[in-house]
Amino acid sequence: MQRIDKLKEYLQAQPNDSFLQHALALEYIKLGDDAAAQPLFENVLAHDPTYIGSYYHLAKLLERTGNKDKAIATYEKGMQHAKAARDMHAYNELQAAWEDLTDY
Template structure:
């Protein structure tokens, strides 16, 4: 059984577990299944409270895929949420990545 399959099996028992959903998203990312990864990242940010690392990883994955505008959108939203949650470290990391992409559209 692959790591992804193991995570999916665990999620069957607890489909809203943030740690498992994040792990599944990261496995999809590693496999190159970016759409599936984005679906899980989106699921994570719709939770209450949103799972801040999902914003950063989605932004990073989209930037690597050459989708800078989408990456910037995820990162801006992530910075706002990180600040709301008092997570200055995450906000700083996302700000740094956003700066490397440039603030404006392509």
């Protein structure tokens, strides 16, 4: 909980910091708290759609919680942003996860 408390403290000073929100969401996932992580990832992507790493983690969370269609859409949107950013590593990771989920 120390990391979570520290990240929350930092977020009070910088509430729109994508890195801090993403990091806090990952900490919640480590605790198995997808319900706390999801809105953080969604907020990151709503305010910073080029924060590509959040697409993968949000889509995986959506898969775990049974939201297959939303997960697929999230992977696809992430692939679009990764391609636009010429981040082929992220694109390939998103595509591989998308293919696993869609049985492509």
